[in-house]
Amino acid sequence: MQTVFSHIVQKRLSQVNEDVATDALTFVLHSRESARRGMMKLIRGIIPDMPPLLFRTQQTEDSVRPDMWGYDEREPRVFVENKFWAGLTGNQPVAYLQLLAKYTQPALLLVIGPDAREQTLWRELSRRLVDAGIASTNLGASAGIAYCVTTALGPVLALTSWTKLLHALELEVTDDQLAASDLGQLRALCETADSDAFFPISPAEVTDQRTPAFILQMGSILQASVDLAVAEGVLHIGELRPQASWERTGRYARFSDGQGIGVWFGIHFPLWKAHAESPFWLLFSQSEFGRANEVRPLLEPWAAREGVFTTVENHELAVAVDIALDEEKDQVVRSCVRRLAEIGKVLQSLRPRQVSGEHG
Numbered sequence: 003m004q005t006v007f008s009h010i011v012q013k014r015l016s017q018v019n020e021d022v023a024t025d026a027l028t029f030v031l032h033s034r035e036s037a038r039r040g041m042m043k044l045i046r047g048i049i050p051d052m053p054p055l056l057f058r059t060q061q062t063e064d065s066v067r068p069d070m071w072g073y074d075e076r077e078p079r080v081f082v083e084n085k086f087w088a089g090l091t092g093n094q095p096v097a098y099l100q101l102l103a104k105y106t107q108p109a110l111l112l113v114i115g116p117d118a119r120e121q122t123l124w125r126e127l128s129r130r131l132v133d134a135g136i137a138s139t140n141l142g143a144s145a146g147i148a149y150c151v152t153t154a155l156g157p158v159l160a161l162t163s164w165t166k167l168l169h170a171l172e173l174e175v176t177d178d179q180l181a182a183s184d185l186g187q188l189r190a191l192c193e194t195a196d197s198d199a200f201f202p203i204s205p206a207e208v209t210d211q212r213t214p215a216f217i218l219q220m221g222s223i224l225q226a227s228v229d230l231a232v233a234e235g236v237l238h239i240g241e242l243r244p245q246a247s248w249e250r251t252g253r254y255a256r257f258s259d260g261q262g263i264g265v266w267f268g269i270h271f272p273l274w275k276a277h278a279e280s281p282f283w284l285l286f287s288q289s290e291f292g293r294a295n296e297v298r299p300l301l302e303p304w305a306a307r308e309g310v311f312t313t314v315e316n317h318e319l320a321v322a323v324d325i326a327l328d329e330e331k332d333q334v335v336r337s338c339v340r341r342l343a344e345i346g347k348v349l350q351s352l353r354p355r356q357v358s359g360e361h362g
Contacts, residue, residue, distance in 0.1 A: 020069065020084050020085065020086055020088060021069075022191065023084055023086070023164075023188065023191055023192060023195070024059055024069040024070055024084045025059060026184070026187070026188045026191065027070070027084070027188060028057050028058065028059045028070055029184070030171070030181065030184045030185060030188065031057045032056070032057060033184075034175065034178060034180065034181035034184065036174045036175040036177070036178040036181050037171045037174065037175055037178075037181045037184075037185065038055075038057075039174050040170050040171035040172070040173060040174030040175065041055075041057075041170070041171060042054065042055065043170065043174065044145070044146045044147070044162070044167065044170045044171075045072075045080060045110060045112070047144040047145045047146065047147060048110060048112075048141070048144055048147060048150055048158055048160055049108045049110055049158060051108075052079060052080070052108070052110070053074045053075075053079070054074070055072035055073060055074060055079060055080060056072070056073050057070055057071065057072050057073075057082075058070070058071050058073065059071075061078075063101060064097075064101055065093070065097075066093055066097050066098055066101045068081035068082065068083050068098055068111075069082055069083050069084045070082035070083075070084070072110075074106075076106075077105045077106060078102070078105055078109075079105065079106065079108075079109050079110070080109065080110045080111075080112060081098050081101075081102060081110070081111045081112070082112045082113075082114065083095075083098070083111065083112070083113045083114070084114050085113065085114065085115040085116075085119070085123065086115070086116060086192075086195045087116070087119070087195075087275075089278070090123075090126055090127070090130070094113075094127075094130075095111055095113070095127050095130060095131070095159055096130055096131070096134045096136065098111050099111055099136070099153055099155050099157050099159065100155060102155075102156070102157040103155040103156045103157055107156045107157070108156070108157070108158060109156065109157040109158070110157060110158045110159075110160060111157055111158070111159050111160070112160050112161075112162065113127065113159075113160070113161045113162075114161075114162055114163065114164055114167055115161065115163060115164070116163060116164060116192075116195075117163045117164070117165050118276070119278070120148050120149075120161060120163055122276075122277050122278045122279070123161060123278075124148070124149045124161050125311070126278065127159065127161065128151075129309075131151075131153065131159070136153050136154055136155060137153070137154040138151035138152065138153045138154065138159070139151060139152050141158065145170070146162055146166045146167065146169065146170040147160050147161070147162050147166070148161050148162055148163065148166065149161045164189075164192040165192075168185055168188065168189050168192065171185055172185055217269075220269055220281050220282075221251070221269070222331075223325075223331060223334055223335055223338070224251075224252065224267075224268060224269060224282065226331070226335045227282075227335050227338040227339055227342070228253060228255070228267065230335055230336070230339045231255075231338075231339045231342050231343075232255075234339065234343070235258065236257070236258070236339060236342050236343045236346055237255040237256065237257065237258075237267070237342065237346075238255060238256045238257070238258060238259050238260055238262060239253070239255055239256075240256070240260050242254040242255055242256070245266065245268075249270070249271050249272050250266075250268055250269060250270040250271060250272075251268050251269050252266055252267050252268010252269060252270070253266070253267060253268060254266050254267075254291075255267055257342075257345070257346040257349055258346055258350075259354075261354035262346075262349075262354070263286070263292065263293055263297060263349050263352060264286075264287075264289075264291035264292050264293075265284050265285065265286055265292060266284070266285040266287075266292075267282070267283075267284050267285075267323075267342075268282070268283070269281045269282060269283075270282075270283040270285070270320070273313075273315070273320055273322075277311060277313065277322065279311045279322035279324070280311075280322040280323055280324050280325055281325070282322070282323040282324075282325065282338065283320050283321065283322055283323065284320070284321040284323060284342075284345065285318045285319070285320050285321075286298075286301075286318060286319040286320075286321075287317075287318050288317050288318070292318070292319075293352065294314075294317070294318060294319040296352055297319055297349060297352070298314075298319050300348050300349060300351065300352070301319065301321060301345065301348055301349070304348045305321065308344075310322065310324070310341075321345065323338055323341050323342070324337075324341065325337070325338065326338075
């Protein structure tokens with residue numbers, strides 16, 4: 003359902019959805035006691051003895067700038083970080099948790115995101131805790147909360163969605179018509195921002211040369227990775243050709259030799275957007291070329307052990323090929339090829355079949 007508020011935001015302010023949603027949520031929590039009561043019920047489902055809080059937007063301390071701060075009478079006890087489709091910043095969540103750890107405990111970092119992004123956001127948040135060497139203990143889900151852990155730093159890290167949050171608040175405002183109306187406007191904004199609806203294109207987006215530069219850079223890494231994989235005998239191309247569509251660009255190949263398992267390797271925009279794992283993906287079809295039904299029992303257990311993301315979509319097994327971050331191009335390419343070699347090794351046990359034809 004679109005409202006005047008959501009229409010104006012998407013038409014004029016689509017690049018700042020998160021800021022607008024944060025301001026709207028803070029306004030509702032500040033001005034509507036019933037909505038604040040719903041927020042406190044949600045928070046106390048995680049930390050039962052959390053004192054009453056007042057919420058403020060985008061305060062900054064030690065270069066840390068959560069979207070919303072929840073203060074008791076003296077100090078912050080809750081940080082709220084609102085997301086739609088923007089990625090996590092370098093500070094999230096570790097620097098936020100480190101700052102919260104300086105204050106009275108228990109404290110909470112609550113991340114809010116779209117329903118469709120809950121799993122990908124939580125994977126990335128959890129991965130960053132592990133990378134920072136921060137141990138965590140699963141607290142289990144509670145009402146309105148999808149994921150929740152207590153960290154060795156002290157604060158709790160939890161994730162909910164806009165849908166779950168707004169439902170929790172709406173349960174408390176049934177007798178408050180103004181609050182219900184405000185939340186309805188916010189819900190409409192969130193639903194529009196979460197959808198795949200066409201967003202008006204801003205002049206800044208058209209003239210931002212970083213976007214095409216990044217896409218071209220990814221294409222260059224992809225081509226270099228294929229070339230090196232072929233040179234090292236990891237992939238075999240033969241008569242297989244590059245393939246591109248509106249949604250993806252890459253090429254077909256086989257692992258090891260002309261009778262190896264067939265795969266599509268390239269930049270897959272819908273998978274990149276949906277799962278936020280990597281621009282680069284391997285796709286195994288169910289045909290005799292890709293043999294996905296035979297590949298899955300081998301690759302999925304290996305992927306689970308190695309922390310590699312896989313999914314099955316449109317009857318194809320998709321495997322994310324992670325990219326080495328903050329490295330020079332040569333290291334990024336070699337990292338991609340090492341991952342391809344690891345996958346090829348896992349698939350070596352599959353007997354070759356007679357090649358009946360090539361893709362491309």
